[in-house]
Amino acid sequence: MASIEFKDVAVDFPIYNASGRSLKKRLISAATGGQIGADPLGRVVVRALEGLSFTLRDGDRVGLLGHNGAGKSTLLRLLSGVYMPSHGSARIEGEIGSLIDISLGIDTEATGRENIYLRGALLGMSKAELKDRMDEIVAFSELGDFIDMPLRTYSSGMHLRLAFAVSTTVRPEILLMDEWLSVGDQGFKHKAEARMRELVQATNILVIASHTRELVLETCNRAIWLEHGKIRMDGPAEDVAAAYFGN
């Protein structure tokens, strides 16, 4: 069983090399992005998220909607544990799998096989688990003997194949994604899409940020619309998509 409970969550980014003198003391909304303001000491602060309260349970497939800078990536990073809330509480129960940056932890000097261990460790897999899965990951990547060559000898597509093969080998209870991953040439793309669907089906909770109406309607049963870091609407995917994208 997985669950996520946010209560009045805010995320502030203090900006140390900007002057707060031209800013008002309270937070103001820029045309796009979060709210820019100054703290009591005159330091500039970007409030990326504010007053977020929601609960996600098993079966929730949530699309995060919102314009550029609305706070979608910040919310995904908060869920993945990269950021902590500046205010409020975020309770997350369940194993998290993040496909937000599948190339994170990849070392170009190391071989493909070594990188599987590196990336796998970042995904929370043990060495023994990775050893068991190694043949399957290598076979999925279709890299053949290149798997024992350093990554600097790979093309960008080969690099992505490897990152994808290892990143999608986990079966997390909570899956975080930034748009739908689409990697490789035509043949691999087909295989990758099937694997993504399988992954999404197997997860208890999915949270995916997207700018695509079709993706949200096909994949999600709920959507949260963020605007300037606040929740503008939270409800069934069809209703929120209709309000956000227009009918």
Ligand SMILES: Nc1ncnc2c1ncn2[C@@H]1O[C@H](COP(=O)(O)OP(=O)(O)OP(=O)(O)O)[C@@H](O)[C@H]1O
């Ligand atoms: N590291 C950071 N330092 C300062 N401000 C940041 C940082 N990361 C994000 N922000 C600010 O937080 C706000 C939300 O950004 P975020 O990247 O979460 O938006 P988004 O909805 O994912 O946008 P997009 O659709 O463009 O990817 C923006 O105003 C941005 O300027």
